[in-house]
Structures are given as structure tokens and as C-alpha cells.
Amino acid sequence: MSFKPETTAPASRKRAARRSSAAPTITDVAREAQCSPMTVSRVINGEENVREDTLQKVLGAIAKLNYVPNRAARSLAAGSQLRIALLFANPSASYLSEFLMGALQEASRRDIHLMVQACENTAEAQGVIRKLLEGGIEGFILPPPLCDDQSVLDLIRSSGGIAVALGPGRASGSHGAVLIDEFQAAYDMTRHIIGLGHERIGFIIGNPDQVASGQRLEGYRKAMTDAGLAIDESLIAQGQFTYRSGMLAAERLLGAAHRPTAIFASSDAMAAAAIAMAHRRGLDVPGDITVCGFDDTELASSIWPELTTIRQPIRAMTAEAVAMIARIHRQKPGAARAEAEQRTLAHQLIRRNSDAGPSEAASISKPPGGQ
Template identity: 75%
Template sequence: MDITQKSGTATRKRSSRKGNSAPTIADVARAAHCSPMTVSRVINGEENVREATRAQVLDAIAKLNYIPNRAARSLAGGAQLRIALLFDNPSASYLSEFLMGALEEASRRDIHLVVQSCETVPESKELISKLVDGGIVGFILPPPLCDDQSVLDQIRASGGIAVAVGPGRASGSHGAVQIDEFQAAYDMTRHIIGLGHERIGFIIGNPEQVASGQRLEGFRAAMEEAGLTISDRLIAQGQFTYRSGMVAAEKLLAVDPPPTAIFASNDDMAAATVAMAHRRHLDVPNDITVCGFDDTELASSIWPELTTIRQPIREMTAQAVVMIAKAYRQKTPASKAKGEQVTMAYKLVRRNSDAGPSLASSFQRASEKQ
């Protein structure tokens, strides 16, 4: 897939102003209570702006639907920044959130964004070279690409700017945006334990991704702290895909005695677990609690809606765009750039898929009849 987002290609709703003319940088400055020069600095990603002022300017830009004047920028000697978002992620829900965050921020900053699928290492090498030759200077790398050292090395060797979204084992990027995966999984496990569950199943994500291991460790730490037994029979391997969640859930639900709760490492696998429970005539959450991770659109589009960890995916991707713009404006050589690490807040969102194990006995009887 190759999607290109260019400023001005889509029809935008203009703010209601005299003569219905497009908003100007002066309009933004008035709305943000600052000077046009400050607005220009924010648009160009320069550092010498207070964060509170930067937030006011960005808010004014969004409310006015302001589009930077490219002709004026050209006269000032500027050039439109070109960024590529590479992806190889099996979750359509995660990818949708990821893509929207990047598109919205790129549009706001008049950045040319290319979105490109990249499924293999040999393919990535050829693709990165092609993109750099085409004027791409920044790369946004979600998992699992942020785990691939060869991808990071090639981008740096080409003089490009790479920002990882999510934890990765590869080193040498210009920055990373993530949440505390370990603590988030720990908190969700403590929540499930707090409901009264002791036999808790866990579905691991793709073993090639760092986040999978961190979430598993968070689960283990919470279980050990509570003095609960961690049975290997109640831990199943998944791949972050819906299909792998079905297979893993079927394995966990066949254990005797079965778990009274299952914590899946992402919403796709949690949704698959709910489907498998229904297939076995089990009610969620009365017979079994199911919780997920990410809070993608899928989490609130199934029934029951999932209790999950809200990872600010859109905001994380938008921040990656900001970081690339900042590094580009600083014009720091790729070989000397220091990686900026940004950790964002997550939130445990409770919906309808969890409850206490009050009906665990009925779950047990239902399982024994099959």
C-alpha cells in the first residue's frame, strides 16, 4: 500500500470568517495570543518556544483549519518536509489508529507523508533506498520494524531520521515514543486479581517484539506479588493476530480446571477469546473475564466491550512526526543525533468484559459437559 498525504489535496472546512477567505498566520497568532513569528517557529518545529505557547498555537491551528502557505515558505527558503511511515503489523485496528495520528499531524504541519507496507528485511532495504532517493528524510517505525537493527542501520547510513513508536530492541534511532508496557500489564493483572480471580490465563503477543516480553513480565510480576501460582498451562503463545488468539484461547479454555479470567496481550486476541468463549457457550463476563490491551476501535465494537489498556496510539504517532520535524530543523547529522525518549501515559479502561469469579462453578460445569 502506498498512500500519499499532501496538503491541499483534500477539501477542508474553512473557518467562518469575513469573505470566507482562508485563515492566515496572523489569524492564528491572534487566536493563540502570540506573534506571527512565534507561530512560524511552531510550524517549523523550532525548539525556542515554550511548551504552553506551542500548545496554544497548535490548538489555534487546529480550530482555524490553518494551512501554511507553501509559496511563502518557498520564498523564505524553506522546503516541505517528507516523511515515510513504514509498517508491518497484523492488526488492522492498531494500524488504523497509528495511521490516523500520523496523517493528522502531518497535515497540520504541512508535511508530505508517504505510508508504505514493508514486510521483509530485503524488501525494507530496497524500499528505504528508493524512498531516500525520492526525497524522504524521516521514517516512522512501528513494531516490529523498530526491533530490526538492520532497518535502523540503513536509515542512519542514508542520513535519514528514524523514530520508533513502541519499545524496540534495535538501537541508534533518533528517538522513541512508547508507554511503560511492563507497568501497564502489571496494572491490568492487578485489576483482574482485585476482582477475585486466581486462575488467570495469559496470551503472549508476537515473540519477536519487545513489547510482548514486557507485557508478559508485567503479568508475571503481579501474579508473584499476589502470591498466585503461575502455571505454564495457563500461558499460551499468540502472534497479535485474531486467528492466533482463537487458537490460544481454545487451548486455555481446554485446561482442567479452566481459568476464570484471560488477559490477552492485545485487543485482537482478546476479541478472539470472547468469540471462542461464546462458541463454547460461555458468557463473558459471568462465566469468564476477558481483558485486552491497546484500546483500538475493535475493543468497543464487539459485545461485550472490552476492558483494556488504552495506549494513546494516535498521540504517539503524532509525537513521532513532531520529533522528526524537530530533528530535521536542527539539521543534526544522523551519525551524531541523540535519541529522544518520550514515555506517554496509558489508562486502564474498564468496560463490560470483566467481573468477579462468582459464577466460576457454572463455568466449570459447562466445561465438563463438553
């Protein structure tokens, strides 16, 4: 019988293997985001003096690498730290920026271990959640569409985890929810546009698989009805909350022979796309057409004209979701958990430069013989 001599891997290869298996560091995040570790530190600690494009890169790197601050890792090693996972699937970079910042800042303040994980769909989410549960994650923040999927909530609850929905969802059984009044927010914006003198108001719906989309549509419909205005179904276009879907929806609305004098889109990304499409067709915003959005992400104030929109306090909502999980977790082990919490935060209509009363130029949209 012969034996092969044991070989020893080169030291450089061993170091590389250790680096590849180790948790990412602040230096790794800085390298991925192409900035300094000090800048990453400022983002994690919620400091304001970070340029928006740099902030986006750092948040993207944190999400991609599932980075956890060293302070959190040290507390975790002591076995005393609450562990929360923030799952996301939203395609809007500006929404994601606010979404991550609120959770990161609150988790840092409370010394909570926060993992950030992208999930393309609910089927993928179930596999991710199982692994996270096995790894000791105790709380989950579930934005749409994950909070609409009953199997996701059932999986977390049956495993003893804490699930908090971010926004309205059709699934039941979460331990809490943080949301705004989606119906009332859309109602308020539609009444604002009507108050400017518009009667032909186009509406771009968000992702049809999300509860909030239907609630915003109903708010628009109710405001139109209460004002005594007929609802023209040809002025309602389907979107997906994405910029591209907003382009396609706006193209249909603006290409109609009897186009609207205003468009209310269910997200800032779709509203920005509607403005771009209007410009492509030689229309002035708001001189020829009013465009309004929803969310008040960074995008709303970085395009021209700046967007009139509904401010959804996304950063405050994710911070409250982290705090809610912490409150629930503090209950005595074995004690019956209280009824699900629900926090409805205030929305705000932010008026900027993209809205105005219908102009004479809008008369070209009237059908022959129109009044």
C-alpha cells in the same frame, strides 16, 4: 536504408498513461474508498464526523495509493518541505486506523509531506527504505517489528536519515522513540483482574519477535508473583497479535480441563477472539469468564461485551513521532545531533463490560478435590 514513419499514440492512450504515472489525487482516494472527495478531506483534516467504517476505508485507500495531499505536493515542489515515511506491518485494522490518523493529522498541521508504506517484513523494508531515501525522504517512523531490526536502523543512519521508533525495540541507534511502559501497563491490568478475585488467569502473548510482547508477559508474571499466586505455565498461550492467533490460543485455554476464570490478551484483536471463542463454547462473558485486552482500539468498544483494556495512546504516539522528527530536522545542518529523545506517554486502564469477579459457574474449572 529505410525509415519507419513515427506513429503517434491516440490522445486517449496518452491521457491514460499520464494518469497512471501521476501522483494519486484526492479523487483517486475517494474512488478507491467508494466515498466522496469531501469525506476524504474530512479524514485528512482530522474531523470527527466520519463514520468508523468509512474512516477505515479512506485510511486503507490512502495507505494503498501512498496518497499525499495536494497542499503538501505544492510545498514539496518548492523544495521547502520535510518528507517523512511512515512504515507499517501491523495486521490489525483497528490498530492501523489509530496509527495512521495520528500521523496524518500531525503532518497536515505541520505541513509535512507524509508517505505511508506497507512492509510485509524487514527484508522488504530495506529495499523500500533505499528507494525512499533516493527519493528524498528524510525521516522514518518505525513501529515493531521494524524497530527491532538493527540492519534497518543502520541503513537509515548511514544514509543520513532520521529514524524514530514507535514502541520499544531491541535495535540501537534510533534518533528517538515514543512508547508507553509496556511492563507497567500489563502489571496494572493483571493486578486489576486479581483484585476482582481471580487466581487462575490465562495470558495470551503477542508476537514473540516484538520486544513489547516480552515486556507485557513479564508484567503479568510479576503481578501474579507479587500477589502470591502461582504461575501455571499451561495458562500461558502464544499468539501473534492477530485475531486468528487469539482464537487458537483461547481455544487451547478454554478447552483445558482446569480452565482459567479470566484471560488477559496482549491485544484487543486477540481479546475479541477470546470472547468469540468463549461464546462458541456457551460461556458468558463476564458471567463465566473475564476477558481483558490491550491497546483500546476502536474494536474494544465495538464488540459485545465492550472490552476492558489498556488504553495505549496510539494516535498521540504517532503524532509525537512526527513532531520529534520535525524537531530533530530543525537542527542546524552539520551540527552534532543531540542524544536520542525518548517520550514515554501515559497508559490508562479502561474498564468496560467484559470483566467481573469469578462466578459460581467457574467452579466447574476446578480440579477434583480443589478448594
